[in-house]
Amino acid sequence: MTYEKDMPILVFDSGVGGISVLKELVKVLPHENFIFFGDSKNSPYGTKSIKEIQKLTINNIKHFFNLGIKGLVIACNTATSASIIEVRRQFPSLAIVGIEPAIKPAVAAFPNGRILIMGTPITITGKNLKELIDLYKGDSTLIPLACPGLMEYVEHNKTNTYEFKEFLTNLLKPYIENPVDAFVTGCTHYPFIRKEIQNTLKNNPVFFDGANGTSRALKRLLSSRNLLRENGKGNIEFLSSDTSEEKIALCKNLFEKDI
């Protein structure tokens, strides 16, 4: 396989959440062409088995790999946790980066602090997260919190509902009573509800997400392979396995939304 600078980079997520990563990618790599693909028809991934997630992830990537891409961003903590080793094995020559919860910068900012790590059940119970915690924990108190059902509010554009407010209040109740200094959004859907999480937690904790680290990692990787596109305006294409007009409109709206 030969890769060329003008080829697009695939930004893959189980749904619309990866757009929070795409927003950072275009800031760090403004000349690149991106294809965003969300597998919304099959979301959520975070409550599926590892085998199922691997199968869906590989099949989706294969489709775009055969069309021609020079790089891949797995803009999904769940798919990264469940399948990045397998993805690297199946596409050995492709420039690949995944996303992981931004524990390192959170602990650097709050070395003795209480830090909430929010993610899907697969990410929170995964081996990768355990390794990250062991590596960076130091004197901080890291609190992993599985949030099944949370990404759906972003995915189905229901973050303005009373039901969502109630869901978040129930989920975060222990940390309203016993506050945290910071929270890590270990799911790419959650940066879109950062303000709601902060408002629910009341004490305005600082939030950390992995999009910037992932974008810089991709830049380094492409540069080391002489595949960086250095001029011209990049193009972005939004695609989803849910081909409804509403879903594509939601992708575009989220891309414009301030985080």
Ligand code: DGL
């Ligand atoms: N955006 C995905 C993540 O970062 C959502 C997971 C899901 O589909 O449950 O984990």
